[in-house]
Amino acid sequence: MGDKPQKATAFVDWYLATVEAAGLTDKRYPVKGMNVWTPYGFRARRELDRVMVREIESAGSVPVEFPTLIPQTEFQKEGEHIKGFDAQVYWVTKGGESPLDVPLVLRPTSETAMYPVFSLWIRSHKDLPLNVYQIVNTFRYETKTTRPFLRVREIHFFEEHTCQVDEAAATERVRSNLEAFAAMAKAFALPFVPVRRPEWDKFPGAFYSVALDIPLGGGRTLQIGSVHHYRENFSRPYQIAYEDREGEQRYVHQTTFGLSERLLGAIVAVHGDDKGAVFPTSVAPHQVVIVPILAGGNAEMVGTFAAGLERRLSARGVRVHLDDSEERPGAKYYRWETAGVPLRLEVGGREAAAGSVTVVDRLGGKRTLGPAGLEEAIDGALRTYDQQLYERALTAFRSAFSIARRLEELGASETVRLLSWCGKESCGRAIETAIDGSLLGTPEGELPIAVGAPGPCLVCGESNDALWALAGRPM
RNA sequence: GGGACUGUGGGGUAGCUUGGUCCAUCCUUCGGGGUUCGGGACUCCGAGACGCCAGUUCAAAUCUGGCCAGUCCCA
Incomplete structure (x- = not known):
């Protein structure tokens, strides 16, 4: 490929x-x-x-x-x-x-x-x-x-x-x-x-x-x-x-x-990232995937523990999938990372013996949970994952905007630009030409990044009635 | 609407210039067997393609024409 x-x-x-x-x-x-x-x-x-x-x-x-x-x-x-x-x-x-x-x-x-x-x-x-x-x-x-x-x-x-x-x-x-x-x-x-x-x-x-x-x-x-x-x-x-x-x-x-x-x-x-999709738990078809790791003669013990784990989580309303296909564990890890599954539970001989699980989330965190309060801990891991995902998205969101003070700054812009616009169509069209994209319009409510009052229109220099506007290149 | 380019197994590709060495290359995928199993296993056997229609030719994935599909650029 x-x-x-x-x-x-x-x-x-x-x-x-x-x-x-x-x-x-x-x-x-x-x-x-x-x-x-x-x-x-x-x-x-x-x-x-x-x-x-x-x-x-x-x-x-x-x-x-x-x-x-x-x-x-x-x-x-x-x-x-x-x-x-x-x-x-x-x-x-x-x-x-x-x-x-x-x-x-x-x-x-x-x-x-x-x-x-x-x-x-x-x-x-x-x-x-x-x-x-x-x-x-x-x-x-x-x-x-x-x-x-x-x-x-x-x-x-x-x-x-x-x-x-x-x-x-x-x-x-x-x-x-x-x-x-x-x-x-x-x-x-x-x-x-x-x-x-x-x-x-x-x-x-x-x-x-x-x-x-x-x-x-x-x-x-x-x-x-x-x-x-x-x-x-x-x-x-x-x-x-x-x-x-x-x-x-x-x-x-x-x-x-x-x-x-x-x-x-x-x-x-x-x-998503270079490994594949990354889903929030709200839309993930599988919120949790269980990967059994079989070795030596432990297949029955591990299989029984994994199946029990699936039942326990499913009973709590977690969308859980037990991957008991024939592939090796590493191949399953890649598959479910590509598919964007939030949480992977690794269950091998060590976990089955202890009644615990190794939890790896799609953002890279890894820890061992259980045996006490295992279901609650997995619920907690899902919530934490969602928070981290949102924080990460918010950081990217904030850095995706920047202020433009002059029309010349719009060419080949790598960010969505916040700029002053008088509201006239002719000036809006000039902004669209400069950024080779669209004047998206005026934000409702809070601006995506903290700024002061708008200055004069980038095109005509008119100060009265100038508003903050966004310009970018729509996909 | 105008122009350029591209179509090869399920996915991605090599081959096309200069027709034959191609019953078509490699990776992946798929079916079956065996050994394996804590980050994409190995091995053996097997499956699967030249967009469509015509033409040129002893011979076409390769050249020509038309059609169809798709991609990109411009209006």
């Missing part, structure tokens, strides 16, 4: 090799951008979904599921939206042999599927807020190079859609979504920065968009989700209106919150 690509020197090749070696996906399916979820990858995705479901439901959202096909007539009702998506939707134009009177689109996102029905569901202020989400596949005809999890044509999509009584309530829902995402990101050990996108880069049809960006090193960024405020931009064309307490008809203010399997790609990209 030759030399494996290194994360620091060949990031994209490293990412592809790491995803492949971990066995998360099979990209040989003969349609571009549509990959197979393998058993291992599917379990990781399922755990990821569980975290999203837990957080969004505790924020008051309920699950629904709308159909995959959307009639062209509904799809076209909002002008900006159709302009934004027209070039990348799949069309269903025939039913059997017959052309369809009204062509159908495979949903690229579900606004236009849901909103005609929302207008039927919502009559009164008592029907609000409406907070629903679904986890479904969506389809976008990507023209650029596709990559597993990061850019695909069939997307495993989480989308929340809400209807609120007014703009303030919708703004509050945006804030609530950002808070829910912060909890998810913590579970995934992924530091992120919410960024309000500039006007020219917002979601088609949105009033404004807040993207969830993470730095990948080398000045690259990855958008792993977004929260949008639609104001009345969709409720007017789709006639989603309610009667308020005073008997007035009002349009709802809407928001959406979208995430996808990009999160899984981000987890691999951020936490």
Whole structure:
């Protein structure tokens, strides 16, 4: 296989090799951008979904599921939206042999599927807020190079859609979504920065968009989700209106919150190292793998102890896997390190005799635990591992940003740049040209690194209304 | 939309310039046997590929044309 690509020197090749070696996906399916979820990858995705479901439901959202096909007539009702998506939707134009009177689109996102029905569901202020989400596949005809999890044509999509009584309530829902995402990101050990996108880069049809960006090193960024405020931009064309307490008809203010399997790609990209993937315990298909080490005549004793250990941990709710395959221990170590398993328990003659285990975590720590309080100690080791993983990611996150004070500093930037921007599109475009990337927008809330007040705009020198903005090179 | 490049077992590759020495190289993988087992074991036996279609030729992985697929650059 030759030399494996290194994360620091060949990031994209490293990412592809790491995803492949971990066995998360099979990209040989003969349609571009549509990959197979393998058993291992599917379990990781399922755990990821569980975290999203837990957080969004505790924020008051309920699950629904709308159909995959959307009639062209509904799809076209909002002008900006159709302009934004027209070039990348799949069309269903025939039913059997017959052309369809009204062509159908495979949903690229579900606004236009849901909103005609929302207008039927919502009559009164008592029907609000409406907070629903679904986890479904969506389809976008990507023209650029596709990559597993990061850019695909069939997307495993989480989308929340809400209807609120007014703009303030919708703004509050945006804030609530950002808070829910912060909890998810913590579970995934992924530091992120919410960024309000500039006007020219917002979601088609949105009033404004807040993207969830993470730095990948080398000045690259990855958008792993977004929260949008639609104001009345969709409720007017789709006639989603309610009667308020005073008997007035009002349009709802809407928001959406979208995430996808990009999160899984981000987890691999951020936490992985030159040995392979590194999973936080929240998404690891196996949180713990037990490797029995057989020698001489101890196979039965070691086997019995290992099997008992698997039962004890499983009974506590730990996702544990006993690797009793025929390979030698060293080969198993490599296999499970490549697959990103947080904790490996080595169990040989010494451990079986003492009732203890040798624990090696994916970040390199090694110690002996037990026999007393063994299960609790393993729980503790998992928690410690997650903390260390998060600390490591946070350190990388902080060093991924730096301040730029002059336009000339943006060329070939190896970090995401924090800079002063007056808000004008012409200046934003000049910044994008200088960095050969994007003006990501203005961070919401706390800045990723501590700085003072913004100075004059890097391009025009205007000081009034200048804000801190981020610029980088999106993957 | 314009241009450049690339397609060889499951994965990665050598061979292509100059057709024959190729029923195709090496690593990995897969099936079976044996010895092993505290960081990718060794060994024996076996399996598996020239993107597709045409053409040139005594002879095509190699040359020509078309198609398909993919990658990169530019708009």
